[in-house]
Amino acid sequence: MKNPKQTKDKQRIYNSREWRLLRDQKRRANPLCELCLANGKVVPTQAIHHKIPIETAQSFDEMMRLAFRWDNLQSLCYKCHSEIHQAMKSHTKEGHQKAADAALQRWISRHK
Numbered sequence: 001m002k003n004p005k006q007t008k009d010k011q012r013i014y015n016s017r018e019w020r021l022l023r024d025q026k027r028r029a030n031p032l033c034e035l036c037l038a039n040g041k042v043v044p045t046q047a048i049h050h051k052i053p054i055e056t057a058q059s060f061d062e063m064m065r066l067a068f069r070w071d072n073l074q075s076l077c078y079k080c081h082s083e084i085h086q087a088m089k090s091h092t093k094e095g096h097q098k099a100a101d102a103a104l105q106r107w108i109s110r111h112k
């Protein structure tokens with residue numbers, strides 16, 4: 001669920017010195033995309049991803065915990081990162097709703 005406060009909280013975290021330090025630390029610990037590496041490809045890390053999206057937090061404290069939890073971080077290349085987010089999007093309620101709407105529209109156009 002997107003709300004303005006959450007967007008602001010997220011920006012506050014991503015703009016913080018602590019997050020930048022942690023992000024750099026993770027990049028140094030895993031300088032290669034973890035997913036590509038699992039497939040035997042060597043691609044430099046270009047994004048630090050949160051396995052549990054910090055947007056799922058119900059409060060700022062929880063968001064902070066998700067953002068700064070080391071085992072919630074994943075080093076990814078741009079390609080894997082955008083793929084993972086595309087896949088996540090299709091699993092959200094919104095994604096399901098869109099698929100359901102499309103199915104309904106198809107049904108209606110077939111039965112006109």
Ligand SMILES: [Zn+2]
Nearest residue numbers: 033036077080
């Ligand atoms: Zn990758």
Ligand SMILES: [Zn+2]
Nearest residue numbers: 048049050081
């Ligand atoms: Zn991500």
